Amino acid sequence: MNPDLVIEVDAIRKAYGPTVAADDVSFAVRRGEIFGLIGPNGAGKTTTMECVEGLREPDAGRIAVLGLDPVRDRRALQLRIGVQLQEAQLQKRIKVWEAVAFWRSLYPTAIDGDPLLRQLGLHDKRDAWFMTLSGGQKQRLFIALALVNDPEVVFLDELTTGLDPQARRAIWDLVHDIRERGKTVFLTTHLMEEAERLCDRVAIIDHGRIVDVDPPAKLIERHCPQRTVVVATDHDGAADRFRAIPSATAVRREGGRHEIEGRGDTLVTDVIHTISEHRMPVSEFRTVLPTLEDVFLTLTGRSIRA
Amino acid sequence: MRAMLRHLLHLTLLEIKIFVREPLGVFGSLAVPVLLFLVVGRIAIGSANDSDTREAAPGDIEFLRTDLPVFVAVMIALSAVLSLVTIIGIYREGGILKRLRATPVRPPTILLAHVLVKLIFTAAALGLMLLAGRRFYPVGVDAPLAAFTAALVLTTWSILSIGFVIASLVPTARFAQPLGALLLYPMIPLSGLFTPVETLPPALAAVARFLPLTYAVSLLRGIWSGNPWSAHAGDIAALVLVFVLATAVASRVFRWE
Ligand SMILES: Nc1ncnc2c1ncn2[C@@H]1O[C@H](COP(=O)(O)OP(=O)(O)O)[C@@H](O)[C@H]1O
Numbered sequence A: 001m002n003p004d005l006v007i008e009v010d011a012i013r014k015a016y017g018p019t020v021a022a023d024d025v026s027f028a029v030r031r032g033e034i035f036g037l038i039g040p041n042g043a044g045k046t047t048t049m050e051c052v053e054g055l056r057e058p059d060a061g062r063i064a065v066l067g068l069d070p071v072r073d074r075r076a077l078q079l080r081i082g083v084q085l086q087e088a089q090l091q092k093r094i095k096v097w098e099a100v101a102f103w104r105s106l107y108p109t110a111i112d113g114d115p116l117l118r119q120l121g122l123h124d125k126r127d128a129w130f131m132t133l134s135g136g137q138k139q140r141l142f143i144a145l146a147l148v149n150d151p152e153v154v155f156l157d158e159l160t161t162g163l164d165p166q167a168r169r170a171i172w173d174l175v176h177d178i179r180e181r182g183k184t185v186f187l188t189t190h191l192m193e194e195a196e197r198l199c200d201r202v203a204i205i206d207h208g209r210i211v212d213v214d215p216p217a218k219l220i221e222r223h224c225p226q227r228t229v230v231v232a233t234d235h236d237g238a239a240d241r242f243r244a245i246p247s248a249t250a251v252r253r254e255g256g257r258h259e260i261e262g263r264g265d266t267l268v269t270d271v272i273h274t275i276s277e278h279r280m281p282v283s284e285f286r287t288v289l290p291t292l293e294d295v296f297l298t299l300t301g302r303s304i305r306a
Numbered sequence B: 001m002r003a004m005l006r007h008l009l010h011l012t013l014l015e016i017k018i019f020v021r022e023p024l025g026v027f028g029s030l031a032v033p034v035l036l037f038l039v040v041g042r043i044a045i046g047s048a049n050d051s052d053t054r055e056a057a058p059g060d061i062e063f064l065r066t067d068l069p070v071f072v073a074v075m076i077a078l079s080a081v082l083s084l085v086t087i088i089g090i091y092r093e094g095g096i097l098k099r100l101r102a103t104p105v106r107p108p109t110i111l112l113a114h115v116l117v118k119l120i121f122t123a124a125a126l127g128l129m130l131l132a133g134r135r136f137y138p139v140g141v142d143a144p145l146a147a148f149t150a151a152l153v154l155t156t157w158s159i160l161s162i163g164f165v166i167a168s169l170v171p172t173a174r175f176a177q178p179l180g181a182l183l184l185y186p187m188i189p190l191s192g193l194f195t196p197v198e199t200l201p202p203a204l205a206a207v208a209r210f211l212p213l214t215y216a217v218s219l220l221r222g223i224w225s226g227n228p229w230s231a232h233a234g235d236i237a238a239l240v241l242v243f244v245l246a247t248a249v250a251s252r253v254f255r256w257e
């Protein structure tokens, strides 16, 4: 066993009747990283994560978390991990501080509740009933509950689904904070922007199968190396100049607006060089980089939003 | 073991606090049975006194002395079971059960805490009913209070285990209350509460012998009238058997999510 690997998933399979939710899924999560399992709804993210947490038992395959078997060593493991479940609720009329106090009482060692609530911006809500909290506040409370036992690994399943962009950003900062405290974070999301912003590495899952695993930038480089530079200029013959750039593979022109498509790191520099060499008057300049969404589209032939 | 008891204590206290905050939670489980007891008692004594003789008819007095208190006690137990079925449905649907299961709490502890809450409120409702009865009930209350409370707690505990089976069957929380009522309330007319089981048509009497409520009513009625526990060993055995069977079934079919 590699001590740097906090989670090792080896060829697990889980079916619900005829639905195969996880099929030969393998990946590993390293100590101290934010690892994302990403894919569209129904891809098998929750199933896989709950197998790793010990909440479900895979039909086949092997899982080790902190060197423990999630099903067999469940009690020992539960003390060392923190989980946030997709779409979980608490009792409608439980107060924020009561939830934290109760969760603290469940673990032999727990961190103080007050600083935790303060850190998560819930301190002035400590006497509020769960049902009166906003979506973002509920998720922050679930983060608090996942951190209460000072876990080594934190599991976050679709943490920001249903939140508005502002609440989402606030949560992203909190997840970064969790990693800064030396914890390993394993999360799932169907939001590619979230994965790119948060994750050190991601595993793309589709129809229960892992398609590829790597840092987002590497996945983009590998599967979608093309990038586009958009230049608006009324310089005569600009299109021909751009076509002459070796790293450019295609140039489209619409009036004075040129879309220069190419691959490789030098494309942008080459375009800038050409502009300045021919003293082109430029009214717009922007680069369009592919995202994880494009990677997903390339790998599966489908848009992840579909 | 120690941790389990600590978790049970914390969770039970927490659930009591939460239940008290429910609209109608306390009113429904404490005030309603007491009011039912006193109001129906008043009406019954009124109609008894209106009859031609100055003295109340013996049947009416019997109704007031035993039937009504036992009936209200049974209603307290059944409404505790219905409330449990509803709560379990809501907790399952909201993922609360699942969230608790992802902590060191042992799953049975979660359910046991709810049983304790229901038993505590059952005992409290009964206590209030008897206290109020001493002052305001037309024929007063002179039953062995501690023994009767114990009998009702035993009854509720036994029927709560059926509640877990019902909670496993209900598809969604919205169906919990009506389905539970549909399964539980029809037991009342067969239980011997108002018509002795022996006087029922043979087919119905046979059905009655399979209903846990029949044994509960026999036990409650007997203890209320001052019988010793030993006279009801059969009823107690039946209620324990119901608990064992229902718990065995529930532990197989219970759904956490
Ligand atoms: N408890 C369950 N019973 C039956 N089917 C399930 C269950 N949980 C998930 N599924 C099915 O398994 C597939 C994967 O679901 P899930 O793991 O929740 O995906 P994701 O989290 O990526 O949206 C889906 O087709 C879903 O309908």
Ligand SMILES: [Mg+2]
Residues within 6 Å of the ligand: A042, A045, A046, A047, A086, A157, A158
């Ligand atoms: Mg999911």
